[in-house]
Amino acid sequence: MVNIRNLDPSASPLDYYGSELRRLREEAGLNQPQLGRILYCTGSLIGQIETAKKVPTREFSERLDAALMTSGSFSRLVGLVLRSQLPTWFQAYAELEGRAAYLSTFQAQLVYGLLQTEAYARAVLGVENPDRLDDMVVARMDRQRILGREHPPVLCVVLDEGVLHRQIGGDEVMRNQLAHLLGFRDHPWVQVQMLPFTAGQHPGLLGSFTLLRFDEDPDILYSESYDSGHMTAHSQVIRERSVSYARLQASALSREDSAALIERVMRERYGHQPEPAVA
Structure with a gap:
């Protein structure tokens, strides 16, 4: 018809x-x-x-x-x-994310959206948006196109170790998601670091946040509450959060040790032994 x-x-x-x-x-x-x-x-x-x-x-x-x-x-x-399929309050951030030259993010609960697999994103978004799930997944995956540009942004990601243990979508989804994270270990413009449980108290206890830096425009700090996003270019706030992020990176594992932790959790929690790297 x-x-x-x-x-x-x-x-x-x-x-x-x-x-x-x-x-x-x-x-x-x-x-x-x-x-x-x-x-x-x-x-x-x-x-x-x-x-x-x-x-x-x-x-x-x-x-x-x-x-x-x-x-x-x-x-x-x-x-x-x-x-336009993204939540209204998130659309302004998504536009800025696409223009940023540098992205530095700490994530306490979930894998950062730009590094999520489709299955992981589907499990996350399906919790509260089952009626619009397909469209929202397509929109989230489209955000990741910036990493494949000729001149992609520099992306630094610090993930709390709990992100690896929080089972999203089941064992298979998590195995594939952790394998996807490991795929960035040698990426020239993406750095993934894990903040281990042994780090104890740290500046990220206040919640997840992202710093966006541009070639010409002022820096932006982005954070989220339950149903809204908050952005500010206030110089003192940017200064404080930049120091917080530097401390998080210093407390996090190195790139190599982070990959080793991801591999260990993948093997022990989700029942998978990664293939050895090809020389």
């Missing part, structure tokens, strides 16, 4: 995307199943996106641009669409 629903293009980026897709498809003289065959997807998927019932991916948008010869219009628009 063909999906027909009139959209208000000004209602949201997703509605605008859907209305433009329908307009240009009809101008090309194609129905939904015909365009679906060109894009190697179902006509139903085309209809769901045209009616703002499903969020498009970047891959879909690239194929759509090629099929309808739109000079990259949908590929440019999809970033805005995906960002």
